[in-house]
Amino acid sequence: MANPSNGRVALVTGASRGIGRAIALGLAEEGYDVVINDIERQSVQLDGVAGEIRAKGRKAWPVFADVSSKAEVEAMVAKALAEAVKIDAVVNNAGILIAKPVDTLEEREWDAVLDVNAKGTFLVIQALLPHFKARKYGRIVNIASIGGKHGAPEQAHYSASKAAVMGFTRVLAQEVGPFGITANCICPGIIVTDMGRTNLEVKEIADRWIANTALARLGQPEDVAGPVCFFASDASAFVTGQTLNVCGGIVLT
Numbered sequence: 237m238a239n240p241s242n243g244r245v246a247l248v249t250g251a252s253r254g255i256g257r258a259i260a261l262g263l264a265e266e267g268y269d270v271v272i273n274d275i276e277r278q279s280v281q282l283d284g285v286a287g288e289i290r291a292k293g294r295k296a297w298p299v300f301a302d303v304s305s306k307a308e309v310e311a312m313v314a315k316a317l318a319e320a321v322k323i324d325a326v327v328n329n330a331g332i333l334i335a336k337p338v339d340t341l342e343e344r345e346w347d348a349v350l351d352v353n354a355k356g357t358f359l360v361i362q363a364l365l366p367h368f369k370a371r372k373y374g375r376i377v378n379i380a381s382i383g384g385k386h387g388a389p390e391q392a393h394y395s396a397s398k399a400a401v402m403g404f405t406r407v408l409a410q411e412v413g414p415f416g417i418t419a420n421c422i423c424p425g426i427i428v429t430d431m432g433r434t435n436l437e438v439k440e441i442a443d444r445w446i447a448n449t450a451l452a453r454l455g456q457p458e459d460v461a462g463p464v465c466f467f468a469s470d471a472s473a474f475v476t477g478q479t480l481n482v483c484g485g486i487v488l489t
């Protein structure tokens with residue numbers, strides 16, 4: 237049985253599947269009503285997540301936008317505020333990974349990954365800041381990656397995009413702190429999702445990740461939801477500008 241309403245509304249991007257879906261459901265479990273975003277192509281899956289949130293007794297508003305488009309993000313935030321009236325917390329989770337070595341990586345592939353992962357995070361925050369500042373309240377949780385700290389071959393552009401998210405969040409926290417807004421990052425480790433499977437296609441590689449993880453297992457999307465709920469809540473009111481690894485204790489070698 238989910239907790240009763242806590243009177244808060246959260247916006248989660250890329251919420252139709254994987255980690256975003258688990259975060260949206262985890263927040264609903266904690267009593268948040270949730271605005272869930274994804275690209276229009278994911279409409280069936282997004283509607284499914286909306287149904288799961290409503291089954292917990294919470295409100296859900298699906299909103300489409302490609303987070304790399306300023307116009308679509310602004311329209312999404314306007315629609316979200318028109319329907320949900322307010323947003324207390326935002327989780328920038330939408331992301332893509334195109335595995336390719338640097339020497340054959342095409343410019344458009346570099347741009348696509350940086351545009352969704354890094355620029356998308358900036359655009360969503362920029363669109364929401366007037367609302368957060370006016371209310372002198374906001375909880376920002378940006379999903380980066382241990383790949384942004386260490387990374388793996390064929391992920392240079394992905395690593396760059398996630399390092400950008402961490403740097404952006406550290407400075408953002410300093411700018412918005414005086415307005416009662418916190419901004420923190422989470423770096424998931426290897427999580428079993430459509431994207432995570434990119435790191436797990438070869439059994440030896442999957443086994444090596446498990447062997448290098450203190451908890452001796454891969455992560456599940458639900459493993460990321462709890463730490464996100466902490467950063468979205470008032471339990472973390474004096475925590476900002478921080479980056480937390482949620483990786484089962486991976487030893488980065």
Ligand SMILES: NC(=O)c1ccc[n+]([C@@H]2O[C@H](COP(=O)([O-])OP(=O)(O)OC[C@H]3O[C@@H](n4cnc5c(N)ncnc54)[C@H](O)[C@@H]3O)[C@@H](O)[C@H]2O)c1
Binds near residue numbers: 275
């Ligand atoms: N799975 C992992 O091992 C892992 C590890 C570290 C970090 N992450 C990060 O966690 C986040 C979620 O990843 P996941 O594993 O659940 O991946 P996923 O591919 O399963 O889900 C990503 C979601 O983002 C959506 N999305 C993609 N582009 C979008 C856009 N332009 N606008 C709006 N939505 C868009 C997709 O439709 C999808 O629903 C990503 O930011 C990813 O980089 C994942």
